[in-house]
Amino acid sequence: AQSVAQPEDQVNVAEGNPLTVKCTYSVSGNPYLFWYVQYPNRGLQFLLKYITGDNLVKGSYGFEAEFNKSQTSFHLKKPSALVSDSALYFCAVRDTGDTGKLIFGQGTTLQVKP
Amino acid sequence: EAGVTQFPSHSVIEKGQTVTLRCDPISGHDNLYWYRRVMGKEIKFLLHFVxxxxxxxxxxxxxxxxxxxxxxxxxxxxxxxxxxxxSGVYFCASSQDHGPGQFNSPLHFGNGTRLTVT
Structure with missing residues (x-):
């Protein structure tokens, strides 16, 4: 069965510092990986995806993610965090069966302090 | 284009009552998904329409x-x-993928319906 793990419930970063939100996955076959962000009282917003190609994927709001097949990881990164980046982040893998449903990690709360 | 819309945004009902949640996907999206997030836990898939x-x-x-x-x-x-x-937040999402092997588009999510059962 396919699964995603986000080992950290919360990540705290000072504004201006680089941030990393970790994600590891377990899939059969090639993974389709996604990152979503949820701001308070809002829905999930798509940040970026990895389907194939370059291991470093760039997305919205200056975020990027690095696909590492040997470590089965897809960590989300940003070189310089903003207070406005504080939100709940979800890593997900797309099911490769008939439905294409997303399978989510538990979510990681990012707190960026001024 | 209009995004995925969900109604109501909040619903508080008593145990034993009935509630109906509605989702309007993005126009032209054949795929529609329902998900639920119970307090503090991961987002769980409920079902998928084509x-x-x-x-x-x-x-x-x-x-x-x-x-x-x-x-x-x-x-x-x-x-x-x-x-x-x-009780939890019920999310709806839609996508325009066309079948197995082509699921590389992101899902577009609505803002969710927060359901509280008392």
Whole structure:
């Protein structure tokens, strides 16, 4: 069965510092990986995806993610965090069966302090 | 284009009552998904429509939950009768993928319906 793990419930970063939100996955076959962000009282917003190609994927709001097949990881990164980046982040893998449903990690709360 | 819209944004009902949630996907998106997040836990898949057909309803918790998508446009999710453990945020999402092997588009999510059963 396919699964995603986000080992950290919360990540705290000072504004201006680089941030990393970790994600590891377990899939059969090639993974389709996604990152979503949820701001308070809002829905999930798509940040970026990895389907194939370059291991470093760039997305919205200056975020990027690095696909590492040997470590089965897809960590989300940003070189310089903003207070406005504080939100709940979800890593997900797309099911490769008939439905294409997303399978989510538990979510990681990012707190960026001024 | 208009995004995925969900109604109501909040619903507070008593145990044993019925609630119906509605989702309007992005126009032209054949795929419609329902998800639920119970307090502090991961987002769980409920079911998937392709147009008006249920492609996968393996995530539906029990027969108190009924989802429909008449005409392949908007969808409703009815909970009857509601129980305390049904409380959570229900998300709807849509995508324009076209079949297995082509699921590389992102899902577009609505803002969710926060359901509280007291």
């Amino acid at each position: 147009k008006e057909s249920k492609q996968d309803e393996s995530g539906m918790p029990n027969n108190r939950f009924l989802a429909e998508r008449t005409g392949g446009t908007y969808s409703t999710l009815k909970v009857q009768p509601a129980e305390l453990e049904d």
